[in-house]
Amino acid sequence: QVQLVESGGGLVQAGGSLRLSCAASGRTFSSYAVGWFRQAPGNERERVAAISMSGGGTYYADSVQGRFTISRDNAKNTVYLQMNRLKLEDTAVYFCAARVGVVAGVSARYDYWGRGTQVTVAS
Numbered sequence: 497q498v499q500l501v502e503s504g505g506g507l508v509q510a511g512g513s514l515r516l517s518c519a520a521s522g523r524t525f526s527s528y529a530v531g532w533f534r535q536a537p538g539n540e541r542e543r544v545a546a547i548s549m550s551g552g553g554t555y556y557a558d559s560v561q562g563r564f565t566i567s568r569d570n571a572k573n574t575v576y577l578q579m580n581r582l583k584l585e586d587t588a589v590y591f592c593a594a595r596v597g598v599v600a601g602v603s604a605r606y607d608y609w610g611r612g613t614q615v616t617v618a619s
């Protein structure tokens with residue numbers, strides 16, 4: 497099993513940047529694909545980015561492509577989400593999630609979840 501803890505959220509002005517971190521427990525973190533998801537009030541949870549076990553494969557939602565970058569450091573058991581040029585519509589609770597094996601597109605296929613970190617983008 498793996499436990500995930502997100503950090504790095506906060507309040508930022510539109511156009512600004514934040515970097516989220518997802519720290520994982522466990523010795524086999526490199527066996528897990530990781531996704532970043534977000535959920536705004538009244539909206540469904542959506543995947544914004546994902547990264548393969550090795551970090552060689554990355555995937556982005558159209559809404560964040562070119563603005564967000566996902567990366568991982570398996571030696572530190574940490575996955576990052578660098579968010580640039582933030583927009584008001586990026587406001588949400590951001591969650592990281594992990595699953596053994598390959599990246600999946602839907603939240604239901606991820607087995608382990610953090611508690612989330614709030615990102616608020618203000619005008």
